[in-house]
Amino acid sequence: MGVMERTREWVSPVLAVVGLYIFATSFFLAKRSLPHTSECDAHSARHLLESALGLRASENDATELHFQRVLSQQQQQQQHNNDGASSQGCWMDRRVDAVAIIVVDALRFDFARERLPDSIGARLLPPNQSRRQIRSQLLQFVADPPTVTMQRLKGLTTGGLPTFADISGSFGGATVDEDSWVNQLHQVPPNKRGYHSDTTPTPHKQQQQQQAQGYHRRPRMAFVGDDTWVDLFPHQFDPDSFPFPSFNTRDLDSVDNGCLAHLPGMLQRFGSSSSSSNSDESDSFLELIVAHFLGVDHVGHTYGPNNHHMDEKLHQMDGMLSDVFTKIDDAPSNSCQVAFVFGDHGMTEDGNHGGGTDEETHAGLFVHYSPGCITGNTNNSTTTNTTTDEEMNHFSDITGQEVGSDSEDAFRSIHQIDLVPTLSILLGLPIPYANLGGLVPSLIPDTRAPMMTAALALNAAQVWNYLTTYSTKSNALPHTAMKELNEILDDATRLYRQAIAENNDDSIAYRQAAGMYKVFLSQATELGKRVWTRFDTTGMTWGIGILVLAVLSGVPSWQWIRLPFDMLFRRETCSTISQTSIIEAGVTIMLMLFQCVLLTFSNSYIEAEQHILIFIISILCTVASLNRYAPVVMAKSEEGPSVENRSVNFDSIWPIFVIAICSRANEVFVSGHGLDPSLYIHAAHSTWAFIPSIVLLGIARTKMTQMNCRRHLLNSVIDILALLLLMASWWEKRSMDPNRNGFLLCRGVFSFCALGLLLSIQEYRSIHTKQIASKQEKNPNIAVLEVTGDSVWPLLFKLLIFIMAVTGPSTAASGVLFVVQAWALIHVTLSGESRPVRAPVIAALWRLCIRHAFFATGHACSFNRLHYSAAFAATDEFHFVIGGVSLFANTFGWEVMGAGLLW
Numbered sequence: 001m002g003v004m005e006r007t008r009e010w011v012s013p014v015l016a017v018v019g020l021y022i023f024a025t026s027f028f029l030a031k032r033s034l035p036h037t038s039e040c041d042a043h044s045a046r047h048l049l050e051s052a053l054g055l056r057a058s059e060n061d062a063t064e065l066h067f068q069r070v071l072s073q074q075q076q077q078q079q080h081n082n083d084g085a086s087s088q089g090c091w092m093d094r095r096v097d098a099v100a101i102i103v104v105d106a107l108r109f110d111f112a113r114e115r116l117p118d119s120i121g122a123r124l125l126p127p128n129q130s131r132r133q134i135r136s137q138l139l140q141f142v143a144d145p146p147t148v149t150m151q152r153l154k155g156l157t158t159g160g161l162p163t164f165a166d167i168s169g170s171f172g173g174a175t176v177d178e179d180s181w182v183n184q185l186h187q188v189p190p191n192k193r194g195y196h197s198d199t200t201p202t203p204h205k206q207q208q209q210q211q212a213q214g215y216h217r218r219p220r221m222a223f224v225g226d227d228t229w230v231d232l233f234p235h236q237f238d239p240d241s242f243p244f245p246s247f248n249t250r251d252l253d254s255v256d257n258g259c260l261a262h263l264p265g266m267l268q269r270f271g272s273s274s275s276s277s278n279s280d281e282s283d284s285f286l287e288l289i290v291a292h293f294l295g296v297d298h299v300g301h302t303y304g305p306n307n308h309h310m311d312e313k314l315h316q317m318d319g320m321l322s323d324v325f326t327k328i329d330d331a332p333s334n335s336c337q338v339a340f341v342f343g344d345h346g347m348t349e350d351g352n353h354g355g356g357t358d359e360e361t362h363a364g365l366f367v368h369y370s371p372g373c374i375t376g377n378t379n380n381s382t383t384t385n386t387t388t389d390e391e392m393n394h395f396s397d398i399t400g401q402e403v404g405s406d407s408e409d410a411f412r413s414i415h416q417i418d419l420v421p422t423l424s425i426l427l428g429l430p431i432p433y434a435n436l437g438g439l440v441p442s443l444i445p446d447t448r449a450p451m452m453t454a455a456l457a458l459n460a461a462q463v464w465n466y467l468t469t470y471s472t473k474s475n476a477l478p479h480t481a482m483k484e485l486n487e488i489l490d491d492a493t494r495l496y497r498q499a500i501a502e503n504n505d506d507s508i509a510y511r512q513a514a515g516m517y518k519v520f521l522s523q524a525t526e527l528g529k530r531v532w533t534r535f536d537t538t539g540m541t542w543g544i545g546i547l548v549l550a551v552l553s554g555v556p557s558w559q560w561i562r563l564p565f566d567m568l569f570r571r572e573t574c575s576t577i578s579q580t581s582i583i584e585a586g587v588t589i590m591l592m593l594f595q596c597v598l599l600t601f602s603n604s605y606i607e608a609e610q611h612i613l614i615f616i617i618s619i620l621c622t623v624a625s626l627n628r629y630a631p632v633v634m635a636k637s638e639e640g641p642s643v644e645n646r647s648v649n650f651d652s653i654w655p656i657f658v659i660a661i662c663s664r665a666n667e668v669f670v671s672g673h674g675l676d677p678s679l680y681i682h683a684a685h686s687t688w689a690f691i692p693s694i695v696l697l698g699i700a701r702t703k704m705t706q707m708n709c710r711r712h713l714l715n716s717v718i719d720i721l722a723l724l725l726l727m728a729s730w731w732e733k734r735s736m737d738p739n740r741n742g743f744l745l746c747r748g749v750f751s752f753c754a755l756g757l758l759l760s761i762q763e764y765r766s767i768h769t770k771q772i773a774s775k776q777e778k779n780p781n782i783a784v785l786e787v788t789g790d791s792v793w794p795l796l797f798k799l800l801i802f803i804m805a806v807t808g809p810s811t812a813a814s815g816v817l818f819v820v821q822a823w824a825l826i827h828v829t830l831s832g833e834s835r836p837v838r839a840p841v842i843a844a845l846w847r848l849c850i851r852h853a854f855f856a857t858g859h860a861c862s863f864n865r866l867h868y869s870a871a872f873a874a875t876d877e878f879h880f881v882i883g884g885v886s887l888f889a890n891t892f893g894w895e896v897m898g899a900g901l902l903w
Helices: 002-027 044-053 062-070 109-114 149-158 164-171 181-187 203-213 228-232 254-268 279-283 295-303 308-329 405-412 416-426 449-473 479-502 508-532 537-553 562-569 579-601 603-639 654-669 687-702 710-733 743-774 780-807 811-829 839-856 868-872 880-902
Strands: 098-104 136-142 220-226 241-244 286-293 337-342 362-369
Touching: 002 537, 044 449, 044 479, 062 449, 062 479, 098 308, 109 136, 109 362, 136 416, 149 228, 149 416, 181 220, 181 416, 220 228, 220 254, 228 241, 228 286, 241 254, 254 286, 254 308, 295 308, 295 868, 308 337, 308 362, 337 416, 416 449, 449 479, 449 508, 479 508, 579 603, 579 839, 603 654, 603 839, 654 811, 654 839, 687 710, 687 811, 710 743, 710 780, 743 780, 780 811, 780 880, 811 839, 839 880, 868 880
Parallel strands: 098 286, 098 337, 220 241, 220 286
Antiparallel strands: 136 362, 337 362
């Protein structure tokens, strides 16, 4: 027996660790970063096509001639410089001179289509104009979950699929450690990626300028807006970098105003250096502008998408975009400039994001080219082409229809990571090494079928090279999926070889090969999502099963027969167990198993859990009440009116109904949690709602301790002062005066909570010894209640105050209803009647009430319902520790309180 007990002591922990590891690795999907970068050396594109696709060329054959036509050819410059050789691009010839990227955070597709009339609306396709000649395109821009800004920006710059575990990086400090087009643009010498200036200095003069000015004579990148970009790319935009703090969702204008202050100056320096009138302007020529506006996202978080504040913010964005597009329209005729305007994600109807619904993932992408991109008059060295005007005067019209519906769907669907290879080709850069996106042909100007097929072939070769390298050096990818991808790639390459052999630019084989390459890229992206962004449900199930086995293995085998009976009926004999008590216990077990085990594997349950909790609470309260009432009524009906000593004890029934009524009241009358108290659109934010609630909580606090004890009196006074300061803070935050923000008063609330916490811990230590002595008394329940009331309840009340401070004023009403529920549950627990409510029922009601309080205060089991405003309850600046603790208390505070109450 001793050996079995010792074995059980180590088996259970080992199983728990193994189960937790399996669950964690299946839930927190991880993708290892590879330290490789795509090269911009001579013949790097040729080598990639040869190694990945097997397209080998010998001198004077068709493949060699094709490579000379479509791939960039490096030539030795006549002038001597540090870079040695120049080309029109790294892999393919550069297509544009300058790019402006305007990120309007949370710009949904319908916002771009319907609510920006002066900028985007005025430049959409006219009725009688060919799509191939139009300079503007509005597209749906599909984001991959999680729809959080930092993860989206990583995908938009690297072409990768950030995993669930990367969400922790959304709170700052996560630099991009993979290859990206931003790093390529920063590191690749300008003359290698197709930028040539007539004013390129000699080495001696260049050295003098570097010493005097501190930078190379080269085009530069500029950034303004959301400081997340600087977290990801700390030095790439220096010295033209103007970041602004982005985490305070209640600040609607600071970031946008900063962008509007710097953007006009950047636009003056934007474009070809050849248009500059002096060398100073040429030195500061900007070939890339990144501006990230946050106002639309913050208005959504604060007011929602259908509010006059959103109309005002979108009107402001409309005017800004009109200025940007005007600058693009006025570009010189020999220069090709382009503006990309897009949202990094969308937003739900309540203004949140983070999940995977269509509203959150379908952002808008608007692309606007300058006239020089399609007129065929681009004579500058940056966009030198040998094609005729007729050939250049359009965008690609390859749609994949020659291959089938799968190819057409791949061409129509534009994911955010697809922007990465598109930007790389436009700027003459190599496609980032870990990119999984597919080139968007309709966004490439001045191209023909051979050029577009070559670009897609390079894209496919880069993706296949990455997948095979990752599978070899990191974690092996599914063999079957890789085999299927290889077959698609071989079919596409076979068609490509056929098109090259035909030596006809109009060959249908080019279009078929392009379609097959696009199918390959689409399937490769799906493989990446399957491996890196979707939970491994099988592994999670195995992990949960092993954890359950670990718990069961820790219980001695001889107790399995006694345990359920003891838990349900407190070792009562079968003769004293009524039929209604058995029904009560059975319904409780069934509903809790249903709620805690079976339903948790249903996605629809996660969305409807709040309403299911109300239903279960109502059922349990009804069953518990019937268990008190039905036996007495049945006994009277059987024995007649002579049974006078049996009566229904309504004092033990009505508190049970109070529990259900409070949950329903919380559901119906309280709304708008987690938002700023200055929002008058929610009734629970008004003074007539939260002031009476604060007063009621203060009265309840005075009843929790004995007022004749100085120590208890001090603890109670601290809590009441904290409540008064909280009420004053909310009052201040309702003021329209920006200087009256209530931060100082809220900090006072935090200070009183911390002081009261220390005092309560000291009290608990001094009272703890009484608990041992109380076990010898006749009624141990009363003794435990005394210890709990004197020590644990003050601790939990301070936690309630802190939760209210970091959640919002309408939490006061929820707090009152929760305190009433807690009182009713304690009253039912300690009622001395002959038919008490069983312990499992009490435990279930405690658990359900706590869980419902989580939902009733505006939370949900999705990232788009996180209350980020909790980090700014007492400050307008983000502090990692303070903000993290506040957000934790806002999200998990009710669960912590529930654990304390059951303890």
